Amino acid sequence: MKHRSLALLGALLLSSALTACSPSGDGSGGGSRDGSGDAAGGRTVLDVWLMRDSVSAAFQQEFEAGFEEDHPEIDVKIQIQEWEGIGEKVTAALASNDAPDVIEVGNTQVAQYAQSGGLTDFTGRVGELGGDSWLTGLAEPGAYEGRQYGIPYYAANRVVIYRTDLFRQAGIDADTIRTREQWIAATEKLDQGGTQGIYLPGQSWYTLSGFIWDEGGDLAVESGGEWKGGLDSPAALRAMEFYRRLQALGKGPKDSDEAQPPQAEAMAKGQIAQIIATPGGASVVAEKNPDLKGKLDFFPIPGKSAATPGAVFTGGSDLVVPAVAAHQQEAFTFLKELTGDAWQKKLALAMSYVPNRTTLAGAVASDPGAAAMAVGAANGHATPNTPQWAAVEAKNPIKDYMTAVLTGRDPRTEAAKASRVIADTLNSDS
Template structure:
């Protein structure tokens, strides 16, 4: 948990500075409890929030910074029970429309014109909109891509294709793995969780022609497509991955790659700014990138994720909370990060103005690639066979948090040798079918 900061804020001055409060608003202190994930960009937000406090000298910010799986459990429990522990929560585009429909989130209806919602990239904005209203503001957004070490590829005499296949990726991983020097040809998420290992595994299953459910909501996990995808995942991590893969999520793999231990890594585009930042990455001048590989089926749903700031309806400080969320997701905040840490470090994927900036383009060779990946992301695309749900790396139903995490634990057991792939998929099939049947999806 992060240390607390205190200072002060008046609703009256907020009205003058942001236009969020009506004229004649009463003076009042506000204490905001902010729950966020321990990703690098959010840690920077916490550090820079003192600038917000200077502008609003009667606000108190209390920070709760948690590992991703723990954050999701704490926030989901709090918001579903309306306990009111948090005034601002960090949530994904998975939760926003589901929770808005449940009436758990407050809409953003008083944003000042200077916030410029039209500058938000349309796929990102649309994913946070329910019945015409925004229920989350994006802090950063991402698609997914393949990162690789250009020096290792050159040494091995291989070249990354413009559009790699998973067959090629496996061959490359075998060639550049050098375990005696702690260089692993492939790093992938192995930590169990619906938003950790299953985000990657689901995208892998999609491109191998599989899916979670058929049109009757019957689970489709014990199928040849899932077996091929999970066997690939299991084999490449055992043969070419780092030890202890089941402990590695996004942050751990980021640290491994930045420290020179990964030859390739397939994950979120948000990592690009961190890997190209010489302050944070030992291999900043040796990073190449390519699209996500494809398997047997091309053209399926594609990864789109955003970490967003939302306000629970249970918050007693909604006006103050909206003011902070607007500040932390604004153009001015991005400029503040750039002034402190350089343009390569700004939270990516949310605003067209970032990608129009000559300063950003100069230091971010991946900028155009990432912008195109987000603008063309298609989480509503078709799997090989028809499906009744939306989402590329998740299933957009409330029950998926529990289902995905349980299946993620089962898949992780194949990496540790506790279960075979066949046994894991049989168990996952049974558990998933039981969950959706109990929830009333199957007729």
């Protein structure tokens, strides 16, 4: 099996408070400007920042060679950046006169950079980029105030990682688990003797978010320029009740998240039938416990009905072009190539990613983990699209709310408290 490690989802969990940048320009890109990007022989040097684990060295080499063969007038220079400290680095670049031409950013970070005018607006060119089939969980957070600044690059999301041997012993065929109630029934059957039906930490708020979206709710909603927290809506309360039922079918801690302790390590140590994680978690389990190699598989998080997979938080990246970038048209050409069908298929297979559009889901059919992700990605969502959301995650009242409910406090009272914190934070000018 070929899976990326959890590190490939730096964008999925990254939520540092960043100085922001916002709408500008129409992105029509009338050609490159003169400047330091002009190489000898008339070729234009295109500076690109991609993030660590976004591409392998082999894929990078293949793409650069293929792109330059098709566009010999452009010399692509890709620099790999680290996730740690990238917010400050991007913010400084957008405010300078020497920004790179293309930058990879986490999909939920686009609004923060777009807020003060630092990004090129591609709204008028979405059609040229195949935007009619983009994954919603990448396209929506790539937009800000109705304008498209982020171009979907790749996606990843959570799936169910399960022990095939424990499922077989319990007489359960994972392919038949298509709905939430079927999932609960199977997990109850697995939760017998010394086996935990599922290991689900009490503060896995991205998982809860999917259940809330399934019920028709949201973490927060905006109306008339004001935000209101959504945890106390009937839909969100139903989602929390389902989470409580599922979490009770194992011994996951009620007061910590997936990282404390790392749930893949917990699965490696014990008789745990399932966890909810990105597919790279299976590699961690097998590495920690080689006896489980070949005994792990995946299925999409089930939905309320068999017709629709469970909603998931879509992590991943978008590509943006700084408004001050010297080579706007060449940058657009780069975006069109790397996010187009041919290179998206190659990237998905090379990196076990979900391609950026629904029409390419079949490209990862040979990779079980990525194929399960692709099914879920069709019902992908993102956190509320506002620059202030990073401040909500810094406080994270959602985690405290979940622990309160799982330890016996009144769900409505605790949901109302958490919703007020969310609203106050989102409506704050700071």
